[in-house]
Amino acid sequence: MTPSTRDRTTGWLMVFPALTFVTVFSLYPAMDSFLLSLYSEFPGSERSFIGFGNYAELFRDPVAHQAFIVTLGFVLLSTTLELLLGTGIALVIHERFKGRGWTRAAVLIPWAIPTVVAAQMWRFLLNDQYGAVNAILFGDQVDAYVPWLADPWMAFGAIVLADVWKTSSFAGLLILAGLQVIPDETYDAARIDGATAWQRFWHITFPLLKPALLTALLFRTIDAFRAFDLVFVMTQGGPGDATQVIQFYGYKTLFTEGRVGYGTTISVTVFVALAILSLFYVRTVGSKLLQREPA
Amino acid sequence: MNGLHVSSIAAHSPLRHLSPWAAGFFAAALLCSVPLTHGQDLPAERPDSPPITLHFVTWKADHPQAWNEAIRRFEKAHPRIRVKREIAPHSSTAYHDLLTQKLRNRDVSLDLFFLDVIWPAEFAAAGWALPLDEYFPQNEREKFLPATISSGVYRHRIYGVPSRIDSGMLYYRKDLLGKYGFSPPSTWNALVHQAQTILQGERIAQPLLRGYSGQFKQYEGLVCDMLEFVGSHNGSFLTEDGRRSNLTAPESTQAVRFVREQIIQRLATPAALTYQEPESLAVFVQGKTVFHRNWPYAWGLANDPRHSKIVGKVGVTPLPRFSGGKSTSALGGWLYGISAYSPHPDEAWAFIEFMTNPEMQKHFAIHASLAPSRLALYADPEVLRANPQYKNLLPVFQTARPRPRTPVYPIVSHILQRYFSRVLAFPETDIIEEAHEADRKINRFLALMRDARE
Numbered sequence: 001m002t003p004s005t006r007d008r009t010t011g012w013l014m015v016f017p018a019l020t021f022v023t024v025f026s027l028y029p030a031m032d033s034f035l036l037s038l039y040s041e042f043p044g045s046e047r048s049f050i051g052f053g054n055y056a057e058l059f060r061d062p063v064a065h066q067a068f069i070v071t072l073g074f075v076l077l078s079t080t081l082e083l084l085l086g087t088g089i090a091l092v093i094h095e096r097f098k099g100r101g102w103t104r105a106a107v108l109i110p111w112a113i114p115t116v117v118a119a120q121m122w123r124f125l126l127n128d129q130y131g132a133v134n135a136i137l138f139g140d141q142v143d144a145y146v147p148w149l150a151d152p153w154m155a156f157g158a159i160v161l162a163d164v165w166k167t168s169s170f171a172g173l174l175i176l177a178g179l180q181v182i183p184d185e186t187y188d189a190a191r192i193d194g195a196t197a198w199q200r201f202w203h204i205t206f207p208l209l210k211p212a213l214l215t216a217l218l219f220r221t222i223d224a225f226r227a228f229d230l231v232f233v234m235t236q237g238g239p240g241d242a243t244q245v246i247q248f249y250g251y252k253t254l255f256t257e258g259r260v261g262y263g264t265t266i267s268v269t270v271f272v273a274l275a276i277l278s279l280f281y282v283r284t285v286g287s288k289l290l291q292r293e294p295a
Numbered sequence: 296m297n298g299l300h301v302s303s304i305a306a307h308s309p310l311r312h313l314s315p316w317a318a319g320f321f322a323a324a325l326l327c328s329v330p331l332t333h334g335q336d337l338p339a340e341r342p343d344s345p346p347i348t349l350h351f352v353t354w355k356a357d358h359p360q361a362w363n364e365a366i367r368r369f370e371k372a373h374p375r376i377r378v379k380r381e382i383a384p385h386s387s388t389a390y391h392d393l394l395t396q397k398l399r400n401r402d403v404s405l406d407l408f409f410l411d412v413i414w415p416a417e418f419a420a421a422g423w424a425l426p427l428d429e430y431f432p433q434n435e436r437e438k439f440l441p442a443t444i445s446s447g448v449y450r451h452r453i454y455g456v457p458s459r460i461d462s463g464m465l466y467y468r469k470d471l472l473g474k475y476g477f478s479p480p481s482t483w484n485a486l487v488h489q490a491q492t493i494l495q496g497e498r499i500a501q502p503l504l505r506g507y508s509g510q511f512k513q514y515e516g517l518v519c520d521m522l523e524f525v526g527s528h529n530g531s532f533l534t535e536d537g538r539r540s541n542l543t544a545p546e547s548t549q550a551v552r553f554v555r556e557q558i559i560q561r562l563a564t565p566a567a568l569t570y571q572e573p574e575s576l577a578v579f580v581q582g583k584t585v586f587h588r589n590w591p592y593a594w595g596l597a598n599d600p601r602h603s604k605i606v607g608k609v610g611v612t613p614l615p616r617f618s619g620g621k622s623t624s625a626l627g628g629w630l631y632g633i634s635a636y637s638p639h640p641d642e643a644w645a646f647i648e649f650m651t652n653p654e655m656q657k658h659f660a661i662h663a664s665l666a667p668s669r670l671a672l673y674a675d676p677e678v679l680r681a682n683p684q685y686k687n688l689l690p691v692f693q694t695a696r697p698r699p700r701t702p703v704y705p706i707v708s709h710i711l712q713r714y715f716s717r718v719l720a721f722p723e724t725d726i727i728e729e730a731h732e733a734d735r736k737i738n739r740f741l742a743l744m745r746d747a748r749e
Binding site: 043059062063082123127128129141142147149150151152168235236238239240242252255257259 | 581
C-alpha cells in the first residue's frame, strides 16, 4: 500500500514545524560550531582556515588528555553510584507505606535545586574553617579539620559526591517509572511458587527493569560528560587541574582565552563522542532489550 | 538634530494633516527615538537636549555605599546623563568572560567598563577598547602613579584611566611580633624564622595559630602571589624583551621550591590551596595567622570591629625579599575604559573624568580603602588620617611589578596557574620538569601571537 501524493504532502506539512525547529535550533548551531572549529583565531588577529589543525592539536594536547581522563573517571564513578543509589531509592519509594507521597517529594529535592546553588552549598559544607562536614566529623577537635578541596584526590571525590547527591534521585525517578509497569501478578505467581525476596528481585524485577536502567544510564552518562557547573563553582578545576573536566577546559579556552576555534573543537569532540556513545547504547544494548517481550 | 522641537515637527511635516491626537502620538514616538540615535552629536550638557543613559558594567563593590554616593554626585553634576549599572561577577576572570562576550558581539548597549590591569593589551589588539589619547593628554597622565598609567598603554596608545592602585603587601600581627621582640621581616627566611619562633612559643595558648596565609588556589590570584616570590629572587615570568618565558631559570624554580617547602608545607595549612582573597583574609582577621599577604583593601576590613578580632593589632609593610633580591609587589587594580562600540564616548569620558578627579579618589580612599592612583593624594592630610599606612607604602605603589603584557595574557595566565598549582598541590612533582613544560607552552603561544600579527 503506497501513500497517495496528498497524504505525503499532508505528512510533510505536519512535520514541517518540528523539522524547522530542529534545523534552526539544533542542526544549524551544530554545523556552525563545526565550521568554527576549522579556523584558528587569536584575540586581535584575523582568523585563518586551518582544516583539522585544531583537532590535531587536541590530539596532542597533554592538558586535554588529562581533562579527558578526569572526565571519564567522573562519568564512570558518578554514573555507577547514581544507578546503584537510584535503584535503591526507586525500590523504597515504590513500596506502599505511610507518608510515601512526602518521601517521594523529599527525595526529589536535591534534583530540583539548581546545580550552581547546590555546588555553592557543597563548597560551604566542605570548607576547612566553618564547613559543616568538619564540624560533624570532628566536632571540637578543630586541629583535625580537613581542607577537603585542597587535596587533588579528595577534591575529585567531592565533585563526584556532589553529583551523586544531586542526581541519584533523578535516576531513581526514571527507575521508579520502570518498576511501576511490572504487573503485580508476576510477583504473586512467584510467591506462590515459593520464590524468596532476593529471587523475586533477581529473576523478575531486575530483568524487567533493564530498559528503565538503560534509559537512566544513557541520561546520566550524557549529563556527567557535560559536567561543568559543579567544577566551575566548587574548584575552578584545581588544585593542579585535578578536577578540570573537559567542558570546563573548553569553557576556559573559548571564553577566557578567546581561542574560539580551539574551544569549539573541544565542544564538537565532546558532541561527537556523546553521539557515538548514545548510538552505541540505543543500537546494540537498547534494541535487544526494548524489543524483547516480557517473559 | 537634538534641538528639534515638537512644534516645529508639527508645523513643517506631513503630520500637520493628521488629527492632533495622532500628531501627538507621532511626535512622542519621534522624541522617544531621538536619544537612541543622535546622542553623540552634541554633548548631553545642553539644557534642551534629551537625557542620555550610560551603561556601565561594573562588579559588586566591596563598599556599595561609597559607589552609590559617587554615582549620585556625578548625576547631580551632569543632570542630563544617567548612569545605569550592570553588576557583573566580582571575580576578575568571570567579569572578563562576561565583558568580552558582549564586546565580541559588538554590543552597543555597553558604554563603560573596568579593565583589570592585565587586559589592556588584549582589548587593544581586539579593537574592543576605545583609545583615549585625545581625552587623556600627557600632562594629565603625569599626575598619576606611573605604574598605573603604563598598565593602560599598549603600543603607544592609552586605553584606560586608573581608578586606583593595588599592590601586594605583607600584613602582620604587631602584638605577636612585639611580644617576641621581632621587627617586621625584610627577607623571606626571616619571615619563616619569626613565624616558627612565634608558633613554637604560642603552641600551648593558641594551638591553631599558623604562620602565613595567602592566595594559592588555582586562579588569577595565584599568579600574583607567585610573581612576588619569583620576582624577589631576581626571577621573572618572561624575559626582558617579553618574547620568551623565563620560568626555567634557577632563580625562578628555586623561589617556587621555597614556596612549596617553606610556605605551603611548613607555615600555611594545605587549605591555602583553596584560598582566594576573602578566605585567606578571614583566617587572618580571626587571629589565626601571624603573616598575611593581601591588597590594600584588607587594611580597612582588618581594622573594622564588625569583621575583625585583631583591630589595632595589625601592621603592614612591604613584602619580604630573598637575600640578594628586591622586594617585589604585584601590580593590580582597575582602569576605567570606554567600549569602542559605545554611541556616547564623550559622555562616557565625562563620567571617567569625574570619577578619577582628586575629590572622588579622596572619597574612595576614605570610604572604601581604595588606594588612590593620583600621586598628590598621598600628601593629603584627610586621606592619610583615614589610611596612615599609605605613608610607608607609597614606595611599594611606585615600584609595583606588572604581570606580563601581551594580548594572549589569558592563555599565559592559564599555563602559569596550572604550573604553580600542580607543583604546590602535588608535592612529588619535579619542579624543573613542570617548569620546562610550562615554558614550552608559553613560548609556543607567544610565537604564534607574533606570527599572527607580524
